[in-house]
Amino acid sequence: MTILLSTLNARYTHASLGLRYLLANMGALKEQTRIQEFVSGAKTTEMVERILAAEPKIVGFGVYIWNVEETAKLVAMLKRVAPKLVIVLGGPEVSHETNEQHIVQLADYVVTGWGDVTFPKLCNEILNGPKPLMKVHAGVQPPMAEIALPYSLYADEDIAHRTLYVEASRGCPFKCEFCLSALDKTAWPFNIDSFLAEMESLHARGARLFKFVDRTFNLNIKTSLKIMQFFLDKLAANPEDPVYAHFELVPDHLPDALKEGIAKFPPGALQFEIGIQSFNPVVQSNISRKQDNQKAADNIRWLCEHSHVHMHVDLIAGLPGETVESFAEGFDKLWALGPHEIQFGILKRLRGTPIIRHTEEFGLVFDPHPPYTILANRDIDFPTMQKLVRFARYWDLVANSGRFTQTTPVLLGDRPFYNFMAFSDWLYKNTDATHRIALDRLAGLVQRYLAQLLGEAEAGELLARDGHAVRAKSGGKDKVQRADSAAPLRQARHLAA
Numbered sequence: 001m002t003i004l005l006s007t008l009n010a011r012y013t014h015a016s017l018g019l020r021y022l023l024a025n026m027g028a029l030k031e032q033t034r035i036q037e038f039v040s041g042a043k044t045t046e047m048v049e050r051i052l053a054a055e056p057k058i059v060g061f062g063v064y065i066w067n068v069e070e071t072a073k074l075v076a077m078l079k080r081v082a083p084k085l086v087i088v089l090g091g092p093e094v095s096h097e098t099n100e101q102h103i104v105q106l107a108d109y110v111v112t113g114w115g116d117v118t119f120p121k122l123c124n125e126i127l128n129g130p131k132p133l134m135k136v137h138a139g140v141q142p143p144m145a146e147i148a149l150p151y152s153l154y155a156d157e158d159i160a161h162r163t164l165y166v167e168a169s170r171g172c173p174f175k176c177e178f179c180l181s182a183l184d185k186t187a188w189p190f191n192i193d194s195f196l197a198e199m200e201s202l203h204a205r206g207a208r209l210f211k212f213v214d215r216t217f218n219l220n221i222k223t224s225l226k227i228m229q230f231f232l233d234k235l236a237a238n239p240e241d242p243v244y245a246h247f248e249l250v251p252d253h254l255p256d257a258l259k260e261g262i263a264k265f266p267p268g269a270l271q272f273e274i275g276i277q278s279f280n281p282v283v284q285s286n287i288s289r290k291q292d293n294q295k296a297a298d299n300i301r302w303l304c305e306h307s308h309v310h311m312h313v314d315l316i317a318g319l320p321g322e323t324v325e326s327f328a329e330g331f332d333k334l335w336a337l338g339p340h341e342i343q344f345g346i347l348k349r350l351r352g353t354p355i356i357r358h359t360e361e362f363g364l365v366f367d368p369h370p371p372y373t374i375l376a377n378r379d380i381d382f383p384t385m386q387k388l389v390r391f392a393r394y395w396d397l398v399a400n401s402g403r404f405t406q407t408t409p410v411l412l413g414d415r416p417f418y419n420f421m422a423f424s425d426w427l428y429k430n431t432d433a434t435h436r437i438a439l440d441r442l443a444g445l446v447q448r449y450l451a452q453l454l455g456e457a458e459a460g461e462l463l464a465r466d467g468h469a470v471r472a473k474s475g476g477k478d479k480v481q482r483a484d485s486a487a488p489l490r491q492a493r494h495l496a497a
């Protein structure tokens with residue numbers, strides 16, 4: 001084996017689509033190439049040992065925002081113990097601001113952008129000469145029909161235990177300035193019939209969970225309908241062994257034909273991730289995001305009321321021109337539309353994105369270390385930004401976790417953002433922690449907080465309705481008991497006041 005393709009995935013369940021694309025397109029070198037994936041958090045020495053045990057001449061690393069620091073350590077150690085090993089980097093993290101990065105200084109070569117053609121060509125030159133003169137190689141983008149699809153490279157173990165990432169298109173025509181896809185300027189579709197043939201064989205091999213990484217699934221409605229019909233057919237043929245598909249959507253483009261298709265999906269079959277990012281027109285204009293807010297809101301409401309789609313809707317705090325007040329307004333508006341989850345993100349400065357053009361005017365201050373999260377801006381100072389970061393974390397634990405479905409609306413009352421912010425501040429004051437809060441403890445804390453507002457009995461009743469053990473004072477001691485879960489909900493009026 002001559003070439004090893006490697007990366008550190010964020011979790012074991014994330015199977016790297018990028019590495020499989022590279023392997024599928026290695027041409028004559030494919031037989032000598034193998035994939036070796038690791039999971040973030042693995043011991044560097046163990047990864048080095050396993051890589052060297054394969055005796056490769058070249059190792060290609062997929063570098064992403066979540067693994068760049070660990071990969072840099074890995075590359076440094078590899079170069080110490082095996083200086084002749086040729087290391088090639090690729091991936092979005094090293095595709096921009098390339099030369100100034102520490103990891104790039106450690107490596108031999110870098111392929112920026114698309115690696116499907118350029119990586120095998122570079123490997124061929126390294127192995128067979130002439131020796132490449134340049135360190136950084138700009139990836140060539142071939143016609144889509146020339147890219148070999150990688151799906152047969154998902155192993156049976158991947159199909160059985162991991163999320164299968166798939167893509168019917170690459171790129172995005174929109175230009176939201178915080179997003180790397182803004183640089184694409186357009187989207188490029190794969191041939192839909194070849195793509196669906198691959199999905200067919202994945203399904204025949206047992207795949208049931210398909211996560212589409214297309215940036216905008218609903219750009220081309222004809223294609224979207226074909227893909228949805230593929231899944232509807234599978235659901236009709238195997239209702240007892242259903243498929244589950246995840247798509248990313250732009251919110252203001254949902255023609256009737258698409259709605260009709262979406263409405264046919266049963267519960268538990270479809271998940272949408274929808275980016276709103278901000279409802280503030282001034283912010284949208286600052287970041288060059290084109291979005292019809294009314295249409296977007298109407299579509300989200302329609303999806304919530306007339307479909308069984310599980311909806312994740314994204315908001316980003318910290319965008320240029322967004323104040324806490326305007327963010328709160330957008331948050332409350334979105335909550336009222338009823339999505340299952342609000343993904344509360346904090347702005348990050350991804351390498352290469354044009355958001356930095358606002359640095360001076362809006363006083364954008366980013367953490368220089370990955371994931372380059374915003375620390376402060378003109379409108380939100382550092383302590384307030386940290387409060388928002390904690391809000392996002394607790395929001396995941398409480399609202400997005402699905403463990404407090406009855407409790408959350410009461411906690412939010414008629415001022416969702418500010419009420420949850422008050423809870424978030426209280427929780428932090430009482431725990432000093434944003435991580436490692438066990439569910440039982442969290443439920444106890446939520447109960448304690450609500451008891452101050454609603455009284456012991458009503459707080460206990462609420463938590464019981466969410467299936468949590470309830471703490472009650474008895475003879476001066478805390479006792480854990482179950483409350484009557486059939487009791488009516490009366491609490492909302494307290495927080496609505």
Ligand code: SF4
Nearest residue numbers: 172174176179181215
């Ligand atoms: S945020 Fe979404 S719509 Fe905007 S450029 Fe990125 S992928 Fe495209």
